[in-house]
Amino acid sequence: MALLAPQFAWLEITGFCNLACRHCYAGSSPQGDHGTMTAADWRRVIDELGSLGVRDVQFIGGEPTLHPDLPQFIRHARSRHMRVEVFSNLTHVTDPVWEALRLPDVRLAFSYYSDDAKDHDDVTETRGSHARTRANVEKAKALGIPMRGSVINVLQGQRGGEGRRQLLDIGLRDVRTDKVRPFGRGADGAAPDVSKLCGRCGRNKLAVSPNGDVWPCVFARWMTVGNVHEQSLRDIYHGVAMQGARAELAAAHPEKAPRAGGDPSCLPDCNPSFDTCSPQLACAPDAECNPTQGGDDRLREPIMSPHRTVRYSNPRVAGTDC
DSSP states (O other): OOOOOEEEEEEEEOOOOOOOOOOTTTTTBBTTTOOOOHHHHHHHHHHHHHHHHHOOEEEEOOGGGSSHHHHHHHHHHTTTEEEEEEEEEOOOOEEEEOOOOOOOOEEEEEEEEESHHHHHHHTTOOHHHHHHHHHHHHHHHHHHHOOEEEEESSTTTTTTTHHHHHHHHHHHOOOOEEEEOOGGGGGGOOOOOGGOOOOOOTTTEEOOOOOOEEEETTTTTTTOEETTTTHHHHHTTHOOOOOOOOHHHHHHOGGGSSSTTBBBOTTTTTTTTSSSSHHHHSTTTTTTTTTTTTTOOTTTTOOOOOOOOOOOOSSSOOOOOO
């Protein structure tokens, strides 16, 4: 059974973040750093992704806008005809980043937690973060930058629904909701569990870390399948370690295993209005391929979006049935 070529890549360009969100799957914080990958390393990775036929990349972190070379990375990806999304907390955006975000086929995604500033800041554990994010949402809107919001339900009693409605009311068409993923700080000290992944990791997608490690998915951070300092991405994607990771995932998620005729990265529940299940929509760290929720329901336009939010009994932090 032939494995389809990769179509989507997460490029985690930094582990440094100015916030310390309670649920961060990457465990990012102000104590993080940009890792061992140089600007030349990232350009080479982008070139290799282009040669592999990757269509979509998402720059993540940490907080990607804090990496001084993000604008050149965006431009380099566009020079390879890739569509780009930057996933940000939108609290720190420099003029060069704004300029790069205005390029064609570049869009912005951001985390949001509540219409109430105190509520939002309680999740980020950073006073003033809500005000900065809201101001930059308005600026991006004024600049005409395509955006989507991601409202993640973290705390019991959090006004996530009101936050989503607020973003829709200011004119965003794409606002999704998500649950806490049980990885990083979101795991609350529990060991990583392959059964908590979606089951499609490593098929048509991959992630590269600030230190060059390659994972099948940004959530599968313990499943390192190679390092771009030592091997080409082509060799890693088709290598024995990645094949082993796919086999482990298939055993844990038999319902998601590849079927005869191709890879099921896009399952039948994808929105049929899309000619393919766009990885840029379906494979972000906050989304699964499920057209039944998300977007502005007032517009009656189903889009790819995450599973429903589930709250567990912990009075402070919501859980997940991912």
